[in-house]
Amino acid sequence: MAKSGKRLEELVEELAAPHAAALGLELVGVELVKEGAYRYLRVYIDKEGGVGFDDCEALSRVVDAQLDEILPNPPYDFFEVSSPGLDRPLKREADFARYVGHKVVVTTYAPVDGQKSFVGELQGLVDGRVTLTLTEGKGRGQTIALDRKQVASARLYVEF
Template sequence: MAKSKIEDLVTELAVPIVENAGMELVDVEYVKEGAHWYLRVFIDKPQGVSLDDCQMIAQRLDPLLDEKDPIPHEYMLEVSSPGLDRPLKKPADFARYAGRKVKVSTYAPIDGKKEFIGELKGLIDNEVVIGICGTDKALPLDKVSSVRLEIEF
């Protein structure tokens, strides 16, 4: 769950803009896909994010990015909702979504597996704790690559 320097800087720039608009910054992602670079900013709010919300945040963040110029080449800025399977990144996320079903992915196999699905118990002593078939499984946070809400139908 490590971040790049660019993602950290963009996070610093975006947090005040997003919070002043009454929203939460969920994540910042800077990735290369094919020949193109993308800077993705994921925002959320309790009643859900609209296209107007995304456009407003992009319009406020874009000039600040141009001024600070943290990315030395061309890229696409995308602002969107994290979706129903939103990632859990901050300690507050783990508390807020305790009791929900999550999918935990690890960098390397733990007990022969790299993916675990279960009920989130929380982030306890730097471990992601989930309940699987009545047994709690503690996964060290430094071994976890991602934790996402699992969509239930």
């Protein structure tokens, strides 16, 4: 837990969001992950046309300086700011609305009709249900609705 009793990710999101907005960036998310022996605090940003190194550096400078002030002994080893990548995660309602019509991959915590991974065209998030028309695999062409609580992750699908 961070000083205020909030989870570190929530604290960083509240801290970074106004700075990201002032720089014309969208704050996509914040995560604290352990990779090997190290803990990484990552802030993901985006903007129309994509983010560049200068965008990441600008936000990193201001947020890192503030984190140094409020967390003298941070619970992470490295702080990074980056784009969410081509396979951007869809987490907020606004993400689902923005990417209606795009191909996505949705994974569930437990199997639904014998499978946990679904690839299809996103129809939207309505009444707490992620709706997509399957474009691959079992049920191709069918439209399914998965309860948001069943969804472990939803990401843009990347085709090579």
